[in-house]
Amino acid sequence: MVPSELLPPAFFERDAREVAPLLIGVRLVVREGGQVRAGRIVETEAYCGPTDLACHARAGITKRTRTLYGPPGHAYVFLIYGMYDCFNVVVLGEGQGHAVLVRAIEPIAGVDPGASGAGPGRLTRALGITRADDGAPLTGGGRITLHPADRPARLARTARVGVAYAGVWADRRWRWLDKESAHVSRPPARSIGRVTARPRSAPSRP
DNA sequence: GACCGGATTATG
């Protein structure tokens, strides 16, 4: 079962905060030789240009961010912590530095069933996406494509993961996930019946 | 030209 309908270029020509929730449920397909690996997107995060201090665009246009600042509907893939690749979809417009990080999928086809973890680094490994795909088109003509959701999803919304260094930007709730998916990297914080907030630092000692 | 630290994950 290979989906045929593609997300059109216009889909990506919007703010990352608008596109990120719309990508939940979208099917991500990677063709490699005769193989097809595919998954249903269940977790995304919006990164919103140079003013968003959690976004790589804060450094301006550099060797690394060239594709992030490139045309929408293309991939931005970068290396993190020296060992994992993260897959993003460039959105909004060329020169804007907006992108949506795809953090987790539900396996559809061709994904190693033994891979039980979740998260952006695991996702790229499972689908075979690498930095060689940086800048690749996602609207057709390349080996990676995106296809409309085939069913609606219940969305949850939280703050982004792993960006505590970004000050107030870390608190923006720009992460979306499928509330009913067991494949998210980290379940949404529950606030009922449990205290989830923890002090940022130990109490001062006299 | 050196140094720092990260949009993470597996393991203790």
Added chain:
DNA sequence: ATAATCCGGTCA
């Protein structure tokens, strides 16, 4: 809690 493991961005 912490190691693993590159390399881009920054500052000199």
